[in-house]
Amino acid sequence: MTHQIVIVGGGAGGLELATHLGRSLGKRGQATVTLVDANLTHIWKPLLHEVAAGSLNSSGDELNYVAQAKWNHFEFQLGRMCDLNRAEKRIALAATVDENGQVLMPARTLSYDSLVIAVGSTTNDFGTEGAAEHCLFLDTREQAERFHRQLLNHYMRAHASQSETTERINVAIVGAGATGVELAAELHHAARELAAYGLDSIRPENMRITLIEAGPRVLPALPERIGRPVHKTLEKLGVTVLTGAAVSKVTADGLHTAQGQVIAASLKVWAAGIRAPEFLQGLDGLESNRINQLQVRPTLQTTLDDNVFAFGDCAACPQPGSEGRNVPPRAQAAHQQASMLAKSLKLRIEGKPLLEYRYRDYGSLISLSTFSAVGNLMGNLTGSVMLEGWLARMFYVSLYRMHQVALYGVTRTMLMMLSDRIGRSTEPRLKLH
Helix, strand or coil: CCCCEEEECHHHHHHHHHHHHHHHHHHHHCEEEEEEEECCCCHHHHCCCCHHHCCCCCCHHHHHHHHHHHCCCCEEEEEEEEEECCCCCCEEECCCECCCCEECCCCCEEECCCEEEECEEECCCCCCCCCCHCCCCCCHHHHHHHHHHHHHHHHHHHHHHHCCCEEEEEEEEEEECCHHHHHHHHHHHHHHHHHHHHCCCCHHHHHEEEEECCCCCCCCCCCCHHHHHHHHHHHHCCEEEEEECEEEEECCCCCCCCCCCCEEECEECCCCCCECCCHCHHHCCCCCCCEEEEEEECCCCCCCEEEECCHHHHCECCCCCCCCCCCCCCCCHHHHHHHHHHHCCCCCCCCCCCCCCCCCCCEEEEECCCCCEEEEEECCCCEEEEEEHHHHHHHHHHHHHHHHHHHHHHHHHHHHHHHHHHHHHCCCCCCCC
């Protein structure tokens, strides 16, 4: 009987894995590969801050799962995993309803021989009072588009008022990790573009952006030599950067810090911390940690079940030689793990020993919109090389192109790059709807 591989989660890692396995095992009939996701389309998560600011039109960069499945010899099932039966090797999918409450896809189960869970992570508000009610998050395309609509609504109201007084908009971003930093720079760029298109009732300098970090510096997960120039560039752009400021409460009018500061803001974004989806906590007896990540071994198999794998942000994978720390939840780790699992699952079908994952840090790159980029590249021959400006920006863009190559191949990616270049000359520089 054909080996059944079910992959839950169509993020960057899960989608790359399904595509690789479909092209190899699925095409040759060695396995049936099924990808499960609650959405019909995929957009690369590191681009969501650009969607929020309007720099990127999400409909132009989204991938359709149904089409990708047809082109790459795997199956796609629309649904959200809600339960697991390890004894019977089945997962349960909740019913999918449309915007009118009508059942689009009924509740059902899927059988598997190898199950791969790659459901990513969501933002962790740490139970902060008022955060869930008053903050926007950037975990999904819908959330990013909601922020963009609210931003545009502020500008449209100011433009329609014809008031002689200077209009202002206050934006507060909680968390100075990569998402928060890149969003702050992208919003400053958006303010300039909106003014250039005639929505100048709110001048660029009157978009007040405050970036709030509980730790001692911006980009706390990255080397200080990267965080330092990023901090300076943000301040040059007029972004107010508050470090050592833990948010204790969020209200409709702003944020309160544990140090007693009150930061007025009509738009509030929470971009601090991650946690895996709650349904993973204790999923049919599997081990998980305090942020819901499934505990896995270096083979990426869960600790209690050889038939269930997990990787990416939803997995707690030990990092050898790092004093008990886990692999960091970064896109490059998910990409590396997907590539390894594509080989391991083929070995599993052949009855051979599985590979073990070792994280390799190839460096970090942070984009500050069109203003700058900062980062470092790491390799066996070059060591660590610091990059800034145009060159860093080119390497940053290349990360997305590498993701596209993994999904579409070299030829189609080059055609998409050409299409993007042509589109920039015929479309607005900012999404205005």
